[in-house]
Amino acid sequence: MTPDAETGHPHAPAAATVRAVHDELDERAARLDAEHAQTDLRHRFLLPEGLVHLDGNSLGALPAAVPPVLRRVVQEEWGRDLIDSWNTAGWWDAPGRVGDAIGAVVGAGPGQVVAGDTTTLRLYQALRAAAVLRPEARVLVTDPGSFPTDLYVAHGVAAEVGWRVELADPDAMPVLLADLTARGERVAALAFSHVDYWTGRAWDLPGLVRAAHDAGALAVADLCHSAGAMPVGLDEHDVDLAVGCGYKYLNGGPGAPAYLYVARRHQPQFVNPVPGWHGHADPFAMAGEYAPADGVDRARTGTPPLLSLLALEAALTALDGVDADAVRERSLSLTAFLRECLESLVPGVDVVTPRDDERRGSQLSLRHEHAYGVVRALAERRVVGDFRAPDIVRLGVAAPYLTHADMVTAARAYAAVLADEEHLDPRHERRSTVT
């Protein structure tokens, strides 16, 4: 490096060099965006002009299809047709219908996914079901780096059903499972996230399922950070149970309903610990005895939040006609290019997310001592990521509505924030625990 002619900083590159780097990135971005023009679905989303939304892994952007559908649901279905809409507008069937639409995104054939409730409840149902399906097992294996809810529910269900919880990084799970099996221990389930929420690391889902099955255990996958961003292949890989939320890469809106996948082979034995009338075999008979519906409908609880559920249904149409492989290809190109931009423009940037495509989800997590301040300062520059304690700047890349040009913009903003020490501005001190 040569001293910067303008600032005189001994390690700063010359202005001309900097300009050349920027120009080169802009040109590459334009070329890559032209190559990927077919998967650019930005026009299907209502994003504010000039905003680079790198937080679609927390809250997906608003699909253009949602507002007119919600207007119809509110004014016509609720306001005008009232209870008739249970039949005429398909409200009753919505959990299964939306479930099937999600199934199409995560590689599950019809009749195996039901939408509604929260991811927390869906996890609870999945693990309680695992206990019923593997009644003699006494161990649950899960990842200590799981999203907190997953750990809370895992420990909670374990305490209820008498499991010991064994924690292992997913890469270490196959060895642990083989070891437990060798010792004659029966493992009920291996519960893991397809993509780590914190590091953005993608785990080997097919390999984990095989390891689980080799040990006689079930594979329970949390798809929150993969569904809508990459192929999952639930049926193809023989996953047993899976859950996910509707508000990240599925773009269903704040708190959009979650979903549960129960592989068809397990449905007859699936027991719902939270049995409501919507999951009854003959709900309108109003029978006093519970008799579960056939199929995945038995996982329904009570009346689903239809405004949120039908918004999710409309949101899913934003992915119509583009398969998960195409989204994945675009996503990998975007995240690889974002890394390249950051590495070019931000000396010493610490990217936690794996470089290897196979091991990367659809985000880049950057470690920074003042991560909270960085996220706030980036937001002032209209680049929105999020902070994950204690030191992670999480940049989620929802491929359908982001471009390679956005990646340059984001990296440039990141560099500018650090260069100008905007992240140290006292206004960006962490005051609230809500970010």
Add this chain to the structure above:
Amino acid sequence: MTPDAETGHPHAPAAATVRAVHDELDERAARLDAEHAQTDLRHRFLLPEGLVHLDGNSLGALPAAVPPVLRRVVQEEWGRDLIDSWNTAGWWDAPGRVGDAIGAVVGAGPGQVVAGDTTTLRLYQALRAAAVLRPEARVLVTDPGSFPTDLYVAHGVAAEVGWRVELADPDAMPVLLADLTARGERVAALAFSHVDYWTGRAWDLPGLVRAAHDAGALAVADLCHSAGAMPVGLDEHDVDLAVGCGYKYLNGGPGAPAYLYVARRHQPQFVNPVPGWHGHADPFAMAGEYAPADGVDRARTGTPPLLSLLALEAALTALDGVDADAVRERSLSLTAFLRECLESLVPGVDVVTPRDDERRGSQLSLRHEHAYGVVRALAERRVVGDFRAPDIVRLGVAAPYLTHADMVTAARAYAAVLADEEHLDPRHERRSTVT
């Protein structure tokens, strides 16, 4: 009765007499509506012209406040401000804030009600909490006439925690409790609905709470059919736990989130069987160990469905400035008058709902052999009630948007349907179980 001059039917009253009865009812309706003009809130709702919506106990009418709020939530909070809205639009605090607004309707002071999830889940949480609060008890007393979900959850939780379920009509519960106590049996809880969904009968909530407490048991009330229609007085009457839905007399829209009341004295011991990160003491610390939040927030699960939840919040403003006593007074006047109209115009009408004000909720249930056909034929006459198997025509009276004139219209339609045998029309045969 004298032969009808026009039809010649030997038992039909003379046309002049019929006209006089109708005129008299119209005049009474006009007088009563004038007397109750102050509680007529029809202008706060967007109901189709000419429709008499007697199904607000299934799905409340659309409050005029909802569409503009939802537009703002979708376009501005979600679409424009995205994750910032967790703070700036108060998304994070919504479950407690909406809970407090519901609390104001059901007589619960702030910090004791949390909104979100389904009634099914809230019941599950309430009964699991009862098991923790009464660890040595082995009996749950509940009403065999409860709404099916309540029975399914009661039996489900009983099987989990080792309770025997004793069934008794709420009127018989005090005697049963005394008897169980005399035999040295420990009762965990008395679970009952404030108003019976089928008959519209209101139970003696204060008396049931006293009986429960005398037996050392908890009182767990389901408010689905009373909240918003009559005073409940949760704090005043020392109820321990209560649940309800948001979509009936609270007018929150299809599948509007449910709520849970945990009396402040029980909150420190409340254990959430479905622990999600939103109920954590320090959610954004993303700790691997669950530590429940203080207060009723610990009953939160995962991310709530905000479109539905904020629609419910807007809907609750339709009840602003009118207290539960005033709504109740209007409701009793309407249901008493509806009975009178029916008894005047429909010979042999079989009203199942108690005549006594004290024992009546906010509906009239009419027994009819062809109840399904009656409901369908009434709907064609723009009078919407609902059918409850096997033989109930349920006419819910949501007082804020109904008038005494509507009661005459409904009774007249009921009489006309039967007189013209419209209910026997083959088009109205029951084909689907979804009504």
